[in-house]
Amino acid sequence: HSQGDDIVIYEDEQQSSIRETLCHLRQQNSKVPGKANYCLADFLLPVEAGYNDYIGAFAVTAGIGIEAKLAEFERQHDDYSAIMLKALADRLAEAFAEYMHQQVRVNYWGYSSQEALDNQALIKESYEGIRPAPGYPACPDHTEKDKLFSLLSATENTGIELTESYAMYPTAAVSGWYLAHADARFFNVGKITTDQLTDYANRKGWSIEEARRWLAPNLQD
Secondary structure, three states: EOOOOOOOOOOOOOOOOOOEEEEOOOOOOOOOOOOOOOOOOHHOOHHHHHOOOEEEEEEOOOOOHHHHHHHHHHHHOHEEEEHHHHHHHHHHHHHHHHHHHHHHHHHHHOOOOOOOOOOOHHHHHOOEOOOOOEEEEEOOOOHHHHHHHHHHOOOHHHOOEEEEOOEEEOOOEEEEEEEOOOOOOOOOOEEEEEEHHHHHHEEEEEEOOHHHHHHHHHHHO
């Protein structure tokens, strides 16, 4: 469920206890009348709705074990092969994420079971739902990856690790959330004001200084 600008994940269908709370930010830029200031929490039912809603998560990689080969290329001063191997791993990870999203929509979650899109439609993301990633414009707080990795036991199940700055290692990795709402869309949170910074810090259990550190690119000058 959504609860304000947070997304609350429960342990079970009966909502016996809260498993995790995902914190999100809302756009604060000026818009023409009738245009919404979006937050990812908008795309889930609120607690008051009385119905369960759902969210998915994923973490995939195509970079496990390439370090030895990259080190070999480095010893051989073969920069071209190293660049190509990194690029190939990155593309395969993105393709894996795209394939998993399609499988979730059509089979595992099945909220779009009749989907039949060709490659061009998939490239244009003409499908229902989105897969926003922590650290990107719609959810710019990199630290939320920690919650995602905990929910999935991602390191144990995939070998992907988070660095101190919440970058993923291997770097050829993709992780994020699955949102199924028909109107879900990508957007840029953009700049936020001090009031939202303070509210977000309270929700995260952070000091204002810590919030400023992690959200620096989104702070108004």
